[in-house]
Amino acid sequence: MNLEAIFRALRVGPLTATNRLMRSATHESAADIDGMPHPVPMKRIYGDLARGGIGLIVTGHTFIHPHGRASRNQCGMTGTAHARAWAEILAAVRADTHAPILCQLTYAGRQGFFAGPTPAPNDKRQKLPPPGTSVNDFAPRQLEHVATTFAEAAALAAEAGFDGVQLHMAHGYLLSECLSAHTNRRDDDWGGPDRARRRRLPLSTVDAVRAAVGPDRLVAVKLNGSDYLPPLGVEPEEAAETAALLAEHGVELIEVSAGMAEAGMKTAQPVQGPDDEAYLLPAAVEVAKRTTVAVASVGGYRSATPMLNALSEGIDMIALCRPLVREPEFPRNLQHNAVHTARCVSCNKCFGLVRGALRCPLDHPEPIE
Numbered sequence: 001m002n003l004e005a006i007f008r009a010l011r012v013g014p015l016t017a018t019n020r021l022m023r024s025a026t027h028e029s030a031a032d033i034d035g036m037p038h039p040v041p042m043k044r045i046y047g048d049l050a051r052g053g054i055g056l057i058v059t060g061h062t063f064i065h066p067h068g069r070a071s072r073n074q075c076g077m078t079g080t081a082h083a084r085a086w087a088e089i090l091a092a093v094r095a096d097t098h099a100p101i102l103c104q105l106t107y108a109g110r111q112g113f114f115a116g117p118t119p120a121p122n123d124k125r126q127k128l129p130p131p132g133t134s135v136n137d138f139a140p141r142q143l144e145h146v147a148t149t150f151a152e153a154a155a156l157a158a159e160a161g162f163d164g165v166q167l168h169m170a171h172g173y174l175l176s177e178c179l180s181a182h183t184n185r186r187d188d189d190w191g192g193p194d195r196a197r198r199r200r201l202p203l204s205t206v207d208a209v210r211a212a213v214g215p216d217r218l219v220a221v222k223l224n225g226s227d228y229l230p231p232l233g234v235e236p237e238e239a240a241e242t243a244a245l246l247a248e249h250g251v252e253l254i255e256v257s258a259g260m261a262e263a264g265m266k267t268a269q270p271v272q273g274p275d276d277e278a279y280l281l282p283a284a285v286e287v288a289k290r291t292t293v294a295v296a297s298v299g300g301y302r303s304a305t306p307m308l309n310a311l312s313e314g315i316d317m318i319a320l321c322r323p324l325v326r327e328p329e330f331p332r333n334l335q336h337n338a339v340h341t342a343r344c345v346s347c348n349k350c351f352g353l354v355r356g357a358l359r360c361p362l363d364h365p366e367p368i369e
């Protein structure tokens with residue numbers, strides 16, 4: 001089997017991915033109460049990925065504001081202390097790779113369950129509603145503040161030395177919640193049945209972020225190709241239309257994912273054999289047909305044949321999460337043995353680890369940092 005299509009470099013926006021394999025954002029479970037990344041496990045996680053030969057790296061979801069935090073051990077990008085901590089991690093990781101590294105930025109919205117340290121009275125954090133607030137309950141000026149807060153976080157990520165950012169518009173977090181008619185029930189200019197209104201916050205966020213980081217950084221998006229929530233949830237046709245607009249606003253890489261909390265485990269589905277692989281490819285192909293920017297497909301890639309098939313269907317990058325948790329050296333293993341299959345068995349036990357940083361608990365039941 002010829003794997004040249006997988007191991008060819010790709011020019012994406014101002015950057016070059018060293019091959020077509022991309023690390024899909026994966027929560028590291030490795031931050032303190034202030035969202036500061038713990039350097040030891042973070043250097044392990046990203047160092048292993050760098051040495052494993054991945055072509056482009058996206059961090060785990062990183063909160064842009066204390067009220068948009070999804071969990072206690074989530075990393076943040078809300079101030080210069082965060083940027084400095086990430087700069088140290090990036091400097092260590094860059095020694096082992098030329099792969100571009102993006103910071104995934106997110107605001108959890110109704111899926112936010114943890115506030116972090118309580119804000120002081122008159123703290124500017126009060127400009128945004130408490131964690132867990134749905135898009136339907138934001139005041140318009142608070143939605144405007146979300147866009148500027150994403151831009152501030154993106155500027156901090158650039159200061160830290162990231163090559164760009166990936167804006168999280170998937171899985172039911174605030175920007176995804178905003179895009180979906182299933183969740184966005186507003187009756188003003190920020191939502192409701194009208195697609196253009198539901199896209200207002202995501203597109204204005206892209207504009208603000210692009211202005212903040214300039215042309216030399218990549219602005220990417222992770223987008224739901226399907227919410228799996230009929231009849232109102234996003235489906236591939238609507239996602240493809242949104243993707244075309246995101247590209248017009250300066251997004252240069254769109255990763256197509258799926259699912260929301262109430263849809264069940266549609267994001268990280270079971271993969272028991274070759275027939276289960278690439279389970280979100282049709283939505284990514286729909287998106288790729290509507291846009292000229294790079295498109296990544298995520299979801300269940302475990303071996304070369306489905307990857308080559310996706311690339312032949314117009315997909316530019318193959319994104320991987322669980323295979324790289326168990327086997328960060330998966331790209332090198334595949335390159336050396338074209339019939340290699342990921343060692344990950346897709347059991348999802350690495351989701352929501354109670355103790356310790358990201359790892360495969362089948363191989364490492366105890367924390368390893």
Ligand SMILES: Cc1cc2nc3c(=O)[nH]c(=O)nc-3n(C[C@H](O)[C@H](O)[C@H](O)COP(=O)(O)O)c2cc1C
Binds near residue numbers: 171301319321322
């Ligand atoms: C442990 C774990 C953590 C994850 N963290 C994130 C995250 O921070 N941001 C995100 O967009 N998706 C996250 N995901 C979803 C993955 O990026 C990916 O979309 C999904 O697992 C399907 O890809 P896979 O079959 O290659 O694992 C996570 C998944 C797992 C298993």
Ligand code: SF4
Binds near residue numbers: 346361
């Ligand atoms: S815990 Fe399961 S899903 Fe996660 S990396 Fe290990 S084998 Fe894969």
